[in-house]
Amino acid sequence: MGEALRGARTALAAHPVVFASVTLAVAALNVAAPVAILSAVRKPLDFYTFNPWLKRLPEYLASDDARLAEKLA
Secondary structure, three states: OHHHHHHHHHHHHHOHHHHHHHHHHHHHHHHHHHHHHHHHOOOOOOOOOOOHHHHHHHHHHHOOOOOHHHHHO
């Protein structure tokens, strides 16, 4: 293990610019690639779900119709 770490340290000391360039490129791709891929294959919105009861949810939760545990189950 020590020999491998020594070799890695030697390689890093010999080529610090290459190491920094590769590190920055990998970091940039980790941020940019998912955004680019998801933007390229995004499908247009063809439907959405709407629940008409949702606007009455606070009123229902505050009512005394049933216990809160039953309402949340």
